[in-house]
Amino acid sequence: MIATRKILSVKKNLNRVGRKSALLAATGLAVAGCAVLTCVVSAEAQQSNATAPAIVDSADGNIETLQVRGNVYMIGGAGANIVLSAGDEGVLMVDSGSTANADKVLQAVNGLTAELNKFRQPVTAFSHGGSGTVLTSFRPPKPIRFILNTSALGEHTGGNIKLSAAGRTFTGGNVTGDLGDVTEGAAILAHENVLQRLTDEKMPTRGLPTESYYGGVMKLSHYFNGEGVVMYHIPNAITDGDSIVHFRTSDVIATGDIFTFASYPPIDIAKGGSVQGELAALNRMLEIVAPEFRSEGGTFVVPGHGRVGDTADLAYYRDMVTMIRDRVQDGIKKDKTLAQIKASKPTEDWDPRFGRNPKWTPDQFVEAVYKSLMNPPAAKK
Amino acid sequence: MGILKKSRRALLAAALTALLGVPAFAQMEFSGEWAPVLDEDNAGNPYVGEFIGIPMSHSGMLRAQAWNASLYTLPEWQCRPHGAMYISRGPSQVRIWKEVDPDSREIVAFHAEWLRSIDNPYYMDGRARPSKYSPHTFGGFSTAEFIGDQLKITTTHLKEDYYRRNGVPSSDEATLTQYWMRRGDILTWTTIATDPLYLSEPMIRASEYRLIPALRIPPYPCTVIEEVDRPAGVVPHYLPGQNPFLTEWGEKYHVPQAAAGGGAAAMHPELAKKILKEANAAPAAAKK
Numbered sequence: 001m002i003a004t005r006k007i008l009s010v011k012k013n014l015n016r017v018g019r020k021s022a023l024l025a026a027t028g029l030a031v032a033g034c035a036v037l038t039c040v041v042s043a044e045a046q047q048s049n050a051t052a053p054a055i056v057d058s059a060d061g062n063i064e065t066l067q068v069r070g071n072v073y074m075i076g077g078a079g080a081n082i083v084l085s086a087g088d089e090g091v092l093m094v095d096s097g098s099t100a101n102a103d104k105v106l107q108a109v110n111g112l113t114a115e116l117n118k119f120r121q122p123v124t125a126f127s128h129g130g131s132g133t134v135l136t137s138f139r140p141p142k143p144i145r146f147i148l149n150t151s152a153l154g155e156h157t158g159g160n161i162k163l164s165a166a167g168r169t170f171t172g173g174n175v176t177g178d179l180g181d182v183t184e185g186a187a188i189l190a191h192e193n194v195l196q197r198l199t200d201e202k203m204p205t206r207g208l209p210t211e212s213y214y215g216g217v218m219k220l221s222h223y224f225n226g227e228g229v230v231m232y233h234i235p236n237a238i239t240d241g242d243s244i245v246h247f248r249t250s251d252v253i254a255t256g257d258i259f260t261f262a263s264y265p266p267i268d269i270a271k272g273g274s275v276q277g278e279l280a281a282l283n284r285m286l287e288i289v290a291p292e293f294r295s296e297g298g299t300f301v302v303p304g305h306g307r308v309g310d311t312a313d314l315a316y317y318r319d320m321v322t323m324i325r326d327r328v329q330d331g332i333k334k335d336k337t338l339a340q341i342k343a344s345k346p347t348e349d350w351d352p353r354f355g356r357n358p359k360w361t362p363d364q365f366v367e368a369v370y371k372s373l374m375n376p377p378a379a380k381k
Numbered sequence: 382m383g384i385l386k387k388s389r390r391a392l393l394a395a396a397l398t399a400l401l402g403v404p405a406f407a408q409m410e411f412s413g414e415w416a417p418v419l420d421e422d423n424a425g426n427p428y429v430g431e432f433i434g435i436p437m438s439h440s441g442m443l444r445a446q447a448w449n450a451s452l453y454t455l456p457e458w459q460c461r462p463h464g465a466m467y468i469s470r471g472p473s474q475v476r477i478w479k480e481v482d483p484d485s486r487e488i489v490a491f492h493a494e495w496l497r498s499i500d501n502p503y504y505m506d507g508r509a510r511p512s513k514y515s516p517h518t519f520g521g522f523s524t525a526e527f528i529g530d531q532l533k534i535t536t537t538h539l540k541e542d543y544y545r546r547n548g549v550p551s552s553d554e555a556t557l558t559q560y561w562m563r564r565g566d567i568l569t570w571t572t573i574a575t576d577p578l579y580l581s582e583p584m585i586r587a588s589e590y591r592l593i594p595a596l597r598i599p600p601y602p603c604t605v606i607e608e609v610d611r612p613a614g615v616v617p618h619y620l621p622g623q624n625p626f627l628t629e630w631g632e633k634y635h636v637p638q639a640a641a642g643g644g645a646a647a648m649h650p651e652l653a654k655k656i657l658k659e660a661n662a663a664p665a666a667a668k669k
Contacts, residue, residue: 064513066514076512076514293499294519294603295458296519297518307515307517308515308516309516309517310516312457312461312540313553315455315457316541318616319452322614322616323616323618326620344621350440350444352438352579353553353578
């Protein structure tokens with residue numbers, strides 16, 4: 001099934017069969033005065049000029065890696081949070097951070113895999129002479145194999161090119177025969193609307209999704225590092241291409257910007273986002289999560305920005321968005337204009353916590369809620 | 382005479398240095414099961430709108446006014462525990478026990494668990510605070526140290542919670558400093574909450590517990606059920622200005638709303654003077 005979609009996508013977007021030729025095309029662009037690196041930077045700059053708000057970590061610029069549970073790790077401070085599965089089968093990344101942080105992220109990933117490798121069962125290489133000394137050697141860690149994008153936003157996809165290039169796709173047989181360069185770089189998975197947006201935004205081919213899905217769910221074909229990994233499409237939340245990723249055995253969900261500690265949800269109406277979709281997404285995640293004890297622990301929820309959360313944190317966020325939605329809705333029922341609703345400060349009690357991001361202000365959020373309610377997104381057929 | 386005075390001073394200084402420098406001798410035992418000693422300031426079941434004594438910020442006040450008790454019928458909140466910001470002020474008994482290192486026999490942590498809380502470990506083994514990206518919990522992450530025979534506890538990594546069980550919010554950026562002071566069978570539990578979002582100044586509260594050797598705190602299981610038949614996605618709350626219960630407590634106990642509604646100003650005697658002055662001025666004006 002995926003293979004079928006893959007071929008369809010190749011035809012539609014020229015981003016699979018044409019990987020080599022697209023790279024050649026990119027090289028050709030250099031002739032026109034656009035080096036590949038410059039193109040990457042331009043692509044991100046283009047995104048930040050668009051309506052999508054770039055919610056950048058208020059962090060100190062330091063990249064920090066921490067274990068969430070089992071094989072699942074998080075890299076913070078890279079633009080948006082990155083969630084990793086790192087283990088015997090290689091590395092799977094959810095999002096790739098900003099372009100500016102790609103080198104640091106790659107360093108962090110390599111550092112993590114090297115560190116993990118030290119704790120693997122050593123393989124006895126040979127006995128040295130007759131002394132009885134045994135020399136051991138470690139198999140090198142496997143590369144980045146998958147990057148899953150939760151949206152097309154720049155701080156989630158900016159590292160796609162560099163991190164994909166550092167990885168590899170394990171495949172062979174007919175696939176290799178038909179698509180000669182398919183093993184080059186890690187596979188990038190995302191909803192097809194992400195592919196569309198990134199293509200529209202002139203993301204160089206190396207950074208585009210290599211596998212896109214258009215239904216509600218995309219699963220990795222097999223366990224990865226001992227667990228199932230599932231992407232769920234969340235329609236019309238922050239954009240029209242959002243996915244959440246569930247690591248089923250570790251029980252960790254990567255939410256993208258649907259849930260963030262750094263701001264109100266950065267709903268991008270122009271790109272298909274809506275407060276209705278945002279709330280549907282939060283409530284859907286609340287159906288999936290299970291607390292370990294008394295509303296906390298259990299399923300860990302890694303937000304787009306900020307610290308790791310859980311059921312209670314997700315519920316608080318859902319409560320906040322619902323209450324603000326209700327206040328704006330009440331204003332609309334009373335025939336208030338957007339300006340009047342903004343003047344009534346429907347977010348005032350939450351602003352000290354979520355209204356501090358100058359790139360996504362309370363007024364911008366209220367406006368997005370208002371516009372969603374005035375023009376609800378069409379139900380998906 | 383001068384030499385004698387100097388010697389006495391030196392002796393006194395040496396004695397003080399010895400006392401302060403060897404805190405281990407001053408360590409206190411806190412283990413046991415303790416029952417709260419409730420008083421008029423710590424009754425456990427506040428009214429909606431009874432915000433007096435809490436220096437809420439403006440935003441904290443707005444959130445408290447929007448709070449609807451029915452929120453806790455949502456499945457996500459039915460089994461929530463009382464968090465560190467509130468629990469020591471509540472009506473629940475607490476069990477305190479020591480975790481001891483099996484090799485060194487040094488105290489790794491004191492633990493405190495109330496009837497309706499989670500376990501709260503207060504680490505004394507010098508472990509580092511978790512990353513800023515680590516999850517927050519209702520108990521937070523705490524380290525502790527003896528200051529003489531008092532235990533000082535410092536807590537960070539707290540979840541959003543409440544200062545009083547009627548919707549007065551605490552934020553996940555708040556920190557808590559606590560002191561345990563034991564005199565015989567009485568434990569004084571002092572909390573100092575600092576919250577840059579929902580308090581306008583640090584809030585200091587003290588509660589008393591009595592050691593009850595025969596007390597056994599029962600288990601407190603919780604099962605989430607469908608408590609209210611309501612449409613999906615509803616979150617109970619009051620729209621601004623529409624909470625009908627905010628004045629109930631003040632009216633019942635004749636407490637002026639300026640005081641009942643909380644905030645830092647309501648904690649200081651100047652407000653009482655102002656209220657009395659205005660109350661006395663009103664009849665005088667009426668006579669004229």
